[in-house]
Amino acid sequence: VAPGSRCLLLLLLGVLGAPALGDPGPLEDVVIDRYYIPKICLREAQMGDFIRYHYNGTFKDGKKFDSSYDRGATVAGVVGVGRLITGMDRGLQGMCVNERRHLIVPPHLGYGSIGVAGLIPPDATLYFDVVMLDIWNKNDKLQITTLSKPERCNRTVENSDFVRYHYNGTLLDGTPFDSSYSKSSTYDTYVGTGWLIKGMDQGLLGMCAGEKRSIIIPPFLAYGEKGYGTAIPPQASLVFSVLLVDFHNPKDGVFLEHLEVPESCKRRAVTGDFVRYHYNGTLMDGTLFDSSYSRNQTYNTYIGKGYIIPGMDQGLQGVCMGEQRRVVIPPHLAYGENGAGKHKIPGSAVLIFDVHVIDFHNPADPVEIETVFRPEGCNVTTRNRDFVRYHYNCSLLDGTRLFSSHDYEKPQEVTLGANKVIEGLNSGLLDMCAGERRVLIVPPHLGHGESGARGVPGSAVLRFEVELISMEEGVPEGYLFIWHGEPPASLYEQMDLNKDGGIPADEFSTFIKTQVAEGKGRLMPSSDPEKVIADMFRNQDRNQDGKITPDELKLKSDEDQEKIHEEL
16 A cells, blocks of 8 residues: 555454455455545654654454553654564554554564464454554654744844743643643743753744744654653654743843933933833733833833932933833843732833833922023013012923913012912023013922822922013012101001091001002002001001000011010
8 A cells, every 4th residue: 555545445344344246355455444544634643753742553353462552651762664564564654643543464564484482373353443643753853833923023042141931831742741831831941052952942042022833843853752750752853832022131131222212312311310211011922011001190200320220210211201111121130030929020120111201300400491582681580589470380291281470460479588378480481571481490498399289289390481471679678668768757647547546447447558659668569558558557447446546656677676685
């Protein structure tokens, strides 16, 4: 019977017990019944191939004389070179892995007229039920089939790299012997250093992270004649379906990829800067392990001071505000062999951070002031205690709009130096002319600090666009009114308009307004002068009876002098 063809001789029907017309006589050759042929047959056993198979051997009456199954071990040998009985040598040639055959071996192709003492009588026809499990040849090479490969592959595995991969391991007939998936953990090891069988060492070379391969390894590149435990028989070819999860080299540093860099980058982050950034953290296979976006809050930290993993400390050096950067960190600069269970980071995992830098500052930063427009002939500028009116737009450095005075009917009003606005804005409004426009960059220690404020994130750098609308000269701290010259010698008599010996609120108000109108003095600037005058009256009406007496009326300068004497 020609190898590879399905053939069932008529004689076989009689031998196997089917109805027959008569005994046609002795067989001249092996009778082969290929009763199961796998749909896929990548290889057929040829003369000189090493094969591994199971069989049951019986006589015509069905009595068993031998079985590899009963011994619990497959048979391995070379086919077609005379190491088997001739009938078996012929009957096994052309078989595929997982093919099943019935073989009828006549005596002259079996054990002949001598037989095997106590086991096989002389002139016995032998019946074998055979399943082919493995085929290989000493000239075989590793068989690698790429099942899938990422479109993007910047780097492939080389000797001395440390790899993390999942695998299913089967024998050539499909019998599974091991799987990393069943352990819920990748297999982690070095390549090309002798920690793996030779075939796997070779089969992993050139792989990309995320690539899937089928690797067929002949026994001499696997576990050879000894096999491995009970799972891998001697002389077994191995089939590995491998998914490379990630890899790195112990000599690797941080790899940076600049995804988007703003055209204008006046400053880059350095050690000691405090950075606010968003990130997505993934493993090399794309598994997301953490994200600041999911918390709707930036990650805020100093860089270069050991507050974050070394790889991120390095990876954020030199970033611009607004930059988007990919930072690839090997495990020895991340969470090492132990990983981080809290973030679902396996041991020895390469980490990829896609980072968007929102802003950064240094604790020593002052307010950054850029004058956009300054009117000509600007002689009078703002000072602390001046009352100013200004318009502003406030945003984060990523452009997120926070507040604007244009949302209200009137400009913002404030007395500078009175702790009514954040320190950075107060500084930025000093030395301005009416009509001047500025851009102010306010670091958080001069803004709303680590805690932030309503609508303002903690540790945020703020950008103000300000325009000074008007200004009024202020008065010294603690004063509500100051004289432009010396106050009247007989102040109480002039203030007591009706000369009744008491100064009610209306007389007091009329007198102060007159002094302001005549240019003899000025009130503390305010959007509500009546309130300022009312506060002045309340301060002088010390017993709060609704009128000021001569004993109650005192100048602020005199009061301050009295306090000094008391202290002395």
